[in-house]
Amino acid sequence: MPPNPFHRPLLQIIYFCEKQGRGLLGRPKPVNADQRLTFAQTVEATLDFVIEALRVVFVSARSRVDVDLDRDMELLVAVFEQCIRPDIDASSTYWLAQCQVTDVIRASLDLYVHIDLVGLSDLPLLLSRKQPLYAPHILLFHMALVSDPTAAERFASEGVLVAYSNNFIRSAISSALIDIVLPELPGQT
Secondary structure, three states, X not given: OOOOOOOHHHHHHHHHHHHHHHHHHXXXXXXXXXXXXXXXXXXXXXXXXXXXXXXXXXXHHHHOOOHXXXXXXXHHHHHHHHHOOHHHOOOHHHHHHHHXXXXXXXXXXXXXXXXXXXXXXXXXXXXXXXXXXXXXXXXXXXXXXXXXXXXXXXXXXXXXXXXXXXXXXXXXXXXXXXXXXXXXXXXXX
């Protein structure tokens, strides 16, 4: 991972352009063929960059807890999710092949298994943010993937069931590190 975070204003501009492009494609007066081709090429170039960047971020997040990395992940996932929407007509074959080449799906599952979902390593960070670092973005990435039937099959074959059942919560519960208290039933666990 580069020492500096990804250029966030650029990612925000890309997100805005993709979102506006989706709006143009959905208008009653359709765009002409050249405009559609330009937009499709832009989406493909964006997907190439974003998928590789997601892989870098997912791998980097395995070795460190970093709020800047969390912000990069959030923007990259948002751009990815915009680019693969069905109304853009981006071929799922194309972007799914890119996901397979970069192994980004497996990297996201591997990160999910190892992140601290319950705040045992840094409870103050979890309490201040009100959510675990990286988790919401990984889950949004996974939801974006399963919005496409072909990608959902690929996601399942990458081991989603194992990852979702063998994550940090399970090991923390097994080690009796989590005490479950229901506020509705004081004194009951």
